[in-house]
Amino acid sequence: MHAGWGVRTLSATAVAYDPLPYHRGSIWPHDTALIIDGLARTRRHAAVATLVDGVLAVAEHNGWRLPELIAGYGTDTVDAPVPYPVACSPQAWSAAAPLLLLCTVLRLEPDVPAGLVAIGPCLDPDLTLEVTGIGLGEHRLDVSIDRDRITAAADPPLDITIGR
Numbered sequence: 001m002h003a004g005w006g007v008r009t010l011s012a013t014a015v016a017y018d019p020l021p022y023h024r025g026s027i028w029p030h031d032t033a034l035i036i037d038g039l040a041r042t043r044r045h046a047a048v049a050t051l052v053d054g055v056l057a058v059a060e061h062n063g064w065r066l067p068e069l070i071a072g073y074g075t076d077t078v079d080a081p082v083p084y085p086v087a088c089s090p091q092a093w094s095a096a097a098p099l100l101l102l103c104t105v106l107r108l109e110p111d112v113p114a115g116l117v118a119i120g121p122c123l124d125p126d127l128t129l130e131v132t133g134i135g136l137g138e139h140r141l142d143v144s145i146d147r148d149r150i151t152a153a154a155d156p157p158l159d160i161t162i163g164r
Contacts, residue, residue, distance in 0.1 A: 002050070002051070002054075003027055003054075003072055003073070003074035003075065004054055004057075004074050004075025004076065005027050005054045005055075005057060005058050005070060005074070005075060005081045006027040006028070006029055006031070006032035006051065006054050006055055006058065006070075007027065007031060007032045007035050007051070008025050008026065008027055008072045009023045009024065009025060009026055009027070009028065009031070009072070010023070010024050010025045010072075012025065012072070012074065017072075018072075019071045019072035019073045019082070020071050020072070020084075020085075022069075025072035026069045026070065026071060026072045026084060027058075027069060027070050027071070027072050027081075028068070028069045028094075029055055029058060029059075029066040029067070029069070029070075029094050029097045030066075030093040030094050030096065030097045030100075032051055032054070032055055032097075033055065033097035033098075033100045033101050033104070034100070035051065036048055036051045036052060036055075036100075036101060036104055037100060037104045039051070040104045040105070040107065040122035043122065045122060045123065045124050046124070048104070048105065048122055048123075049123070049124055049127070052101060052105060054075075055097065055101065057081070058070060058081045059098070061080050061081050062081070062089065065089055065090055065095075066089070066091075066094040066095070066097055066098065067083065067084065067087040067088070067089040067091065067094060068084070068087040068088045068089065068091035068093075068094050069084045069087050069094075070082060070083060070084050070087070071083070071084055102131065102134070104122065105121060105122055105123055105129070106119055106120075106121055106122075106131070106143060107119060107120035107121055107122050108134070108143075110136045110158075112136050112137040112139065112158075115158050115159055116158060116159045116160075116161070117136065117141065117152075117154065117158050117159070117160050117161070118160075118161045118162075118163070119143060119150065119152055119160065119161070119162050119163070120162070120163040120164055121145055121150060121164065123145060125147060125148055126147060127145070127147075128145060128146045128147065129143070129144075129145045130142075130143070130144045130145070131143050131144075136154070136158070138156065139154045139155065139156055139158055140154065140155050141153075141154045141158070141160075142154075150162050150164075
């Protein structure tokens, strides 16, 4: 069901598959983000990385704005995501997908009223990532991951727990 840009609503090997109908093989970035979150919770780092790369490629091809859905053509047949003819952009659940992806890859679990935040990145140990200015209520959180070294700071301060 993985098409390179995300997860199709129907496998390309299914008899009813068609890359253009709404739910017979199209790719929805928000569905893919939910699948990524589930994979991260089961620590499937390689699958998470592959799917995140696909969603980011869709975003890059669309001016960093995820469309509601794209046609289900895979990266094995097209060089760029094929726009769905009547997809909305922006679209609410697609606009929320990058926020879910950020929380997922960082395994970010804030409890702002208690002044706590837990971070347990779901990334390949060889990858690096730096994210600054994550808004958590009145706090701004910065996270830096350089292979196995994870650092985080919040302003105003939060009690930060870091794990893998």
